[in-house]
Amino acid sequence: MDIMVIPSVNEARTDNLANKTVIVIDVLRATSTMLTALAHGCSAIYPVETVMQAKQLQQPGYLLGGERGCKKIPGFDLGNSPFEFMDDQVAGKTIIMTTTNGTRAIQKAFKASTIIAASLLNGKACAKEAAALKRNIVIICSGTQDVYSLEDGICAGQIVEELQNCLQAEGVELNINDFGLSMLYAFRQVQGDMTKALLDCANGRRLCSLGFTEDIIYCSRMNLIRLVPIVQDGKLIASPSINSFERF
Amino acid sequence: MDIMVIPSVNEARTDNLANKTVIVIDVLRATSTMLTALAHGCSAIYPVETVMQAKQLQQPGYLLGGERGCKKIPGFDLGNSPFEFMDDQVAGKTIIMTTTNGTRAIQKAFKASTIIAASLLNGKACAKEAAALKRNIVIICSGTQDVYSLEDGICAGQIVEELQNCLQAEGVELNINDFGLSMLYAFRQVQGDMTKALLDCANGRRLCSLGFTEDIIYCSRMNLIRLVPIVQDGKLIASPSINSFERF
Numbered sequence: 001m002d003i004m005v006i007p008s009v010n011e012a013r014t015d016n017l018a019n020k021t022v023i024v025i026d027v028l029r030a031t032s033t034m035l036t037a038l039a040h041g042c043s044a045i046y047p048v049e050t051v052m053q054a055k056q057l058q059q060p061g062y063l064l065g066g067e068r069g070c071k072k073i074p075g076f077d078l079g080n081s082p083f084e085f086m087d088d089q090v091a092g093k094t095i096i097m098t099t100t101n102g103t104r105a106i107q108k109a110f111k112a113s114t115i116i117a118a119s120l121l122n123g124k125a126c127a128k129e130a131a132a133l134k135r136n137i138v139i140i141c142s143g144t145q146d147v148y149s150l151e152d153g154i155c156a157g158q159i160v161e162e163l164q165n166c167l168q169a170e171g172v173e174l175n176i177n178d179f180g181l182s183m184l185y186a187f188r189q190v191q192g193d194m195t196k197a198l199l200d201c202a203n204g205r206r207l208c209s210l211g212f213t214e215d216i217i218y219c220s221r222m223n224l225i226r227l228v229p230i231v232q233d234g235k236l237i238a239s240p241s242i243n244s245f246e247r248f
Numbered sequence: 249m250d251i252m253v254i255p256s257v258n259e260a261r262t263d264n265l266a267n268k269t270v271i272v273i274d275v276l277r278a279t280s281t282m283l284t285a286l287a288h289g290c291s292a293i294y295p296v297e298t299v300m301q302a303k304q305l306q307q308p309g310y311l312l313g314g315e316r317g318c319k320k321i322p323g324f325d326l327g328n329s330p331f332e333f334m335d336d337q338v339a340g341k342t343i344i345m346t347t348t349n350g351t352r353a354i355q356k357a358f359k360a361s362t363i364i365a366a367s368l369l370n371g372k373a374c375a376k377e378a379a380a381l382k383r384n385i386v387i388i389c390s391g392t393q394d395v396y397s398l399e400d401g402i403c404a405g406q407i408v409e410e411l412q413n414c415l416q417a418e419g420v421e422l423n424i425n426d427f428g429l430s431m432l433y434a435f436r437q438v439q440g441d442m443t444k445a446l447l448d449c450a451n452g453r454r455l456c457s458l459g460f461t462e463d464i465i466y467c468s469r470m471n472l473i474r475l476v477p478i479v480q481d482g483k484l485i486a487s488p489s490i491n492s493f494e495r496f
Contacts, residue, residue: 150426
């Protein structure tokens with residue numbers, strides 16, 4: 001089985017994603033936040049690229065969420081901090097979400113057989129889901145404005161580690177690309193203090209300076225939530241294959 | 249001081265390299281081989297992009313070296329294996345060298361203030377040389393056909409580690425990009441068995457299959473040679489700043 005990790009959205013070629021399982025990562029913060037919303041009972045999330053698309057999809061009862069420059073979009077109900085997606089406001093609701101990088105990566109993957117939204121919070125669950133699908137896997141690190149972001153690469157390493165654990169026990173031979181191997185090694189080095197690794201990287205420093213230190217600490221918690229967001233009919237829902245999950 | 253690591257040649261923008269110290273890495277095998285030649289008394293190496301350019305520069309007494317598809321170019325004196333550059337044949341000679349990736353990366357860096365050719369064999373010496381120049385540093389991993397190669401990234405991590413050792417002791421604040429930090433972490437994870445890391449990566453597997461296992465083992469030896477190849481007037485020479493070096 002081929003496992004290819006791609007360092008940023010603009011390096012992903014849409015045609016290379018056909019018939020594959022694609023795992024999209026945006027640890028700070030889109031995929032962590034969308035996972036958190038689903039874990040708190042949100043029924044579905046439409047990931048869209050632009051503010052205009054978000055407003056066009058708007059219906060009574062839907063919530064608008066997202067950020068530009070790490071900040072809530074004027075007129076939207078919610079920003080992009082996971083803590084905004086934990087209260088009862090999101091339970092049973094559909095959310096339309098637009099962020100600078102993560103939602104764009106999900107849009108780009110639409111030719112894939114399956115699209116999974118992963119973060120450190122659910123890396124193990126995502127790896128198990130992807131392993132069970134038995135197709136070649138592409139892991140896209142969203143990055144930031146087309147530049148590689150450390151937190152997404154480290155999360156890719158976490159998922160490669162978990163895929164190895166799942167699949168090598170079954171005797172499946174894995175062909176991991178050089179970038180994926182490098183991320184696996186980097187993950188192993190920092191896994192003992194993931195919060196520090198995230199606080200030290202570019203997005204971590206930027207979010208800290210904007211007052212979002214708690215977001216980083218939360219997003220650095222590995223395997224807190226056993227729920228896998230997958231794309232179905234253009235929206236993210238909780239995969240039915242994993243029913244049990246841990247809340248706080 | 250800014251330290252930026254770039255994953256492959258095609259991601260380097262020539263204009264961003266002006267007034268900087270640029271370190272070019274092609275561990276398997278161009279920069280390892282060129283270093284080995286200089287350490288064995290070769291007086292200068294012209295890195296050129298094409299076979300035609302190499303033949304046009306040819307003069308009586310010059311040697312032609314290089315590879316295409318890991319193999320020696322027909323009609324050339326030498327291939328790209330470091331073991332071909334160790335005997336007395338190279339002492340005192342000028343070599344014209346063309347390889348698929350490494351020489352192209354050096355060509356691309358020609359706007360830099362200083363260009364250093366680094367490999368695992370001389371990572372520490374290169375870091376010391378670059379640190380002493382007190383300019384912002386760009387480290388270019390040559391990669392393979394525009395794709396990131398693990399061995400070059402790991403060597404970038406080795407150099408970032410050594411730069412930290414040199415410069416933080418002097419109180420210099422380092423601003424390392426996310427890709428550089430990731431390579432630093434990956435290097436720390438694999439430094440205890442560098443040969444295995446190189447045998448496991450894509451170029452390592454390819455070179456093994458072509459019978460070059462000894463080349464990989466040699467190229468994985470860290471800080472074997474205290475000599476720094478720098479570009480001067482279009483050719484690589486041993487930097488005069490470090491006079492002593494270890495041979496075998």
